[in-house]
Amino acid sequence: MGTGPQQDETQASGLLDAVGPAFSRLRRGAALNAEKPIARKDLSRSLVLGVTEEGSTREGEEVTVGVIAERLSIDPSAASRLVSDCIIEGYLLRTASQVDGRRTILQLTAAGRQMLTDFRRHQRSAYEHITRDWPDHERLEFARLLIKYVDSLARLQTRPDEH
Structure with a gap:
């Protein structure tokens, strides 16, 4: 029995239908826990630091708690708690905006950049392991x-x- 256009279309449809559940499983963190587990807190910190790094490389963009909340699709109070944790750990600094002195912006520290480097090394290792x-x-x-x-x-x- 050959593979006809109808069977190809059915297989393609089934494959595309499976994408959503696959993303759900991926989101649950299986990829990052492949060989050595990562603490949930470090995963959250890496998300905040990553957004801060990305924003600081865009010309004219200043990263605030509001930007963190928007990019991570979380409420501002949750973003504020995550940012405060990163500041306590020495990964971020709050500084005055150069555009609007009333606003507080976030900047990575050397420890924050190192944490991101270490996390990304772990991500690559997990990808290679998987x-x-x-x-x-x-x-x-x-x-x-x-x-x-x-x-x-x-x-x-x-x-x-x-x-």
């Missing part, structure tokens, strides 16, 4: 497509009026 049985070309292609997906998502999030 995909250790994959052919090299599949590992690289999946990495390329995942980055492309995340970049597309980020573009959509920065232009919400164009959905």
Whole structure:
């Protein structure tokens, strides 16, 4: 029995239907706990630090607690608690805005940059561990497509009026 257009369409539909549940499983943190567990608190810290780093590299953008809340899709009080934790741990500093002195902005410290470097090293190790049985070309292609997906998502999030 051959593979016809109808069967190909059915397989494609089934594969696309499985994407949502796969993202749900991924979100539960399986990827980051592959070999050595990461504390939930460190995962939250890395998200805050990552947003701070990304924002500080965009010209004219200052990262505030409100920006953290928006980018992480959490309420401002939760963002404030996460930011306070990062400040207590020495990963972030609150400083006065150069644009509006009434506003407080966030900046990474050297310890914050090191925490991100260590976390990213762990992420790579986890990815390599999870995909250790994959052919090299599949590992690289999946990495390329995942980055492309995340970049597309980020573009959509920065232009919400164009959905």
